[in-house]
Amino acid sequence: MAATSNSRDAALQAARLIADHKGEDTVVLDLRGVSPIADFFIITTARSGAHLAGLQRELGVFLREQGFRPLNGGHKSRGETGWLLMDCGDFVIHLMEKEQRDFYDLERLWFKAERVSYWSKSS
Numbered sequence: 001m002a003a004t005s006n007s008r009d010a011a012l013q014a015a016r017l018i019a020d021h022k023g024e025d026t027v028v029l030d031l032r033g034v035s036p037i038a039d040f041f042i043i044t045t046a047r048s049g050a051h052l053a054g055l056q057r058e059l060g061v062f063l064r065e066q067g068f069r070p071l072n073g074g075h076k077s078r079g080e081t082g083w084l085l086m087d088c089g090d091f092v093i094h095l096m097e098k099e100q101r102d103f104y105d106l107e108r109l110w111f112k113a114e115r116v117s118y119w120s121k122s123s
Contacts, residue, residue: 007090010066011040014093015118017062018044021055023095029106029113040091041110045101049082055095056084063088 011028019026023044032039046052063070063086071087082097083104094106 007039007068007088010063010068010088011042011091012116012118013066014059014062014088014091015042015044017058018042018055018093018095019118021058022047022051023055024098025101026118027107028116028118029110030116031110031113034110034112038087038090038092040116041094041106041113042091043094043096043101043106045098046095047097049097052082052084052095052097056086059086059093059095 015026015028023046026042026044029041029043030039031037031041044055046055060070068088071089082100084095086093086095096104
């Protein structure tokens with residue numbers, strides 16, 4: 001799947017929104033050429049279940065405004081698990097509490113993926 005400029009921009013904007021709403025250690029991984037699953041993963045740590053739900057709510061509004069509808073209705077795992085996944089097609093957002101992020105260590109799993117700066121003005 002080829003990332004359109006629109007989906008890449010939306011992924012980077014989503015990462016900025018997450019960081020603005022206190023998502024911790026937010027990273028964007030460029031999976032193009034590494035995996036057919038998606039072009040980008042956004043991974044962040046939420047401080048609590050309530051924070052996780054708040055991030056999901058804010059992202060839901062943002063994605064609707066950008067014309068994206070998460071393929072899985074906005075979540076894959078229930079919030080009680082400490083990990084919410086929002087599948088936006090070209091990019092996937094992983095909202096995780098610290099325990100789940102440490103355990104699954106997605107950055108290590110996708111170590112071949114390049115990290116993308118979401119603060120760059122050229123993004």
